[in-house]
Amino acid sequence: MRIYHTDLLCMGAGLAGERVAVEAAAAGFDVICLSLVPPKRSHSSAAMGGMQAALGNSAMSEGDSPDIHFTDTVKGSDWGCDQDVARLFADTAPIAMREMAWMGVPWSRVDPGVHTYYKGGKPFQAEEKEEKRGLIHSRAFGGTAKWRTCYTSDGTGHSVLFTLDSRLLQMGVAVHDRTQAEALIHDGDKCMGCIARCLRTGELVAYFAQVTLIATGGYGRVYPATTNAIICDGGGQITALDTGCVPLGNMEAVQFHPTGTVPTDILVTEGCRGDGGTLLDVNEYRFMPDYEPEKAELASRDVVSRRMTEHMRKGLGVKSPYGDHLWLDIRHLGEKHITTNLREVYDISTKFLGVNPIHQLIPVRPTHHYSMGGVRTNRDGAAYGLKGLFSAGEAACWDMHGFNRLGGNSLAETVVAGRIVGKKVVEYLQGTDTTFNTLAMKQTALQVQERIDDMASGRKGRENCFTLRAELHKTMMDNVGIFRKGEELQKAVDKLQELLVRSEQIALTGRAVGGAPELALALRIRGMIKLGLCTAYGALMRTESRGAHAREDYPERNDKDWLVRTLAYWKEGESLPVLKYEPATPHFELPPGERGYGGGKIITAEIPQEMIRPFGSPNKQG
């Protein structure tokens, strides 16, 4: 078996993984990035909208500050986030954006003069100031008090990823693409790297690393209708969960995006609504202001998705062969705006839907979009449970998003957390040495090889991995969706437990020579079912509604009992995760209160005085 040795092993080479890699490489450490695809094809590239950072350069962001960004983030999270982390994030975001500008990102810039913008479909004028000429511009996104989202036309993720990747190229960081991590090498105390499978040749490869970083993105492919790329199968989270000692945090917190297109599930950006797009029903009536008079289409994503579902349940959706949907209307933004600032939206509508958004309505419905949960880490990005294991980006539960993340906060998180966690990884590398255990490595490799042999020979059963995936999909979509109920969640847990047993009995139907796509999926499916179980079981046990987790049988947000984060551990051989809980946040700068949108009752909690911190950026307090 080929064995590589490195200081930092990044599993995943999207924005978060590459940003951490840059930090370690700049400090002189040896880095290898593993990726399922060439790094520039990572799912980060598909994020069109932008990154939130309180730079306050644009007219509509005047007076913005990290304090307001922090407040928006905590409210957005429905008080489920770690407030120390949200503070760290909001304070660092402006620096991280400027740093990306320095590296080469062509951010859209302030162009002084009077410009026409849209809010709620109505045009208005604002004057961009001469003194801000050429500084980083910002646009509106949901759930924010200011226009705060930095962007490059509609290709933010793409251009930031290309810029970061060019930095990797310059620094000579090794990239092993078409490689799928299968298991972490560890001894119950320290993580020492991973066993991976080369998708070109099919061979197993071992990586020994002082630090292993999980930055593999979300696990949206557990759902059938998701905006996530087909590589977002939770590979990194699965390897962490399989260790038995690393918990996944808040897996029941799953975001549905209001504007997935029908029938392809491709996302059209929140920028549409930020720029003035509206949602219409079957009668082409704009319904959102009836539910949310203040924020309308720009309430947070969980709220807009629920209101849309509510409206469709009243029979006001548009019937189609692919199920009910609603309309997104951007026609009034005009041809020039749509073909420049929203060009990807134009391309997607015309190419995939056969709809011309300059003249026609876009069919949309809430679609699975984002995983707030993931590998639980401390504020340094170090995973709970194993030394030398870190995580960043969507794969992690760092946890600045709590039960709902704001648009523009996840893309920002990748480079902000990447910067912060990268520095902590460097500190760790400077102060630690690791003894690599070849026995642990061989045993892990043997276990993976044995699973492959089982599947190739069919000696454990006759299950088909595509069938198992289809059943997983149906279970998650039917029972663990936007609105949740105890009995449905229980049904999901029962079914997923059955699927988990069957996932040990997979037999390949085709020959596995080389990369073998069927084998790649077959190796993943057991873990994907486990992730589904963590989500469904966590949701079943959480008897309240918070952010994206909406229980019809428990509609109140219950701060008294549930101001906590779920930690899901998986002990080997068990059929369910063990759930533990920890306080949602060590401190409160912002004690729990009303979000100002979404409605709903709150069961209040007494917050101990010692947990309350004075509000405001520590930088400012000096």
Place this chain on the structure above:
Amino acid sequence: MGRKLHIEALRYNPLDPSSKPYMQSYHLEEHPSMTLFVALMQIRETQDPTLQFDFCCRAGICGSCGMVINGRPGLACSTQTTSLPEHITLHPLPVFKLIGDLSVDTGTWFRDVGKRIEAWVHTNTPFDENAQETRMANALATEIFELDRCIECGCCVAACGTARMREDFLGATSINRMARFHIDPRDNRGKQDFYDLIGNNDGVFGCMGLLGCEDVCPKSLPLQDQLGIMRRMLALHSVKNIIPQSLRGRLEKKCCCHEKH
């Protein structure tokens, strides 16, 4: 009901000693809004789990799924089957190393040329986290982004006559990338630096001018213009010690008919 589609795909697994290249036929029913992504996934799940191809974003953004569709390079995910006849033939992109069936190794190719052309912003200014960002006109930022939109799908390389004949040719994608750095004020490279990197037969002077690249680019990038701009700049630079300054100045100002600046 939908049409009966007949999809023929090249099959060959270089890692399997018993494998010989051949065209394999698959038949399936067409559904509304069906793309080649949907069709190929369906084939893999219901007919042949060994068929190799690459998809990732399935939204025309990531560039994974370039292949030759009825003789023309394009992105499979953004190709509606209704835009094609009932009989569809699929081949892997040429030029790139074949991994198997319709899957090719674009990743290695692009990393290699990225290193050769030093595809990063060259700067000696360190980042100062307490300083405001350097200002840039929005029009320039937009112009840079326009060229930054390449998704490295490889279609332009596969459609390039020169790349088919000479394996070291950098292709339209690389020349476009260099044009992006050329207009970026953060990149301190001068004409001589660009000349050293692409002022040769592997770069701007190797292009035969067939311009298949621009025809097939799924992002409609102005590849022809960028080649013209870079070639003119570097051609004039190469004769800077031969023709008089005054003439060179005039030539530098005079642009091609389709350039507006």
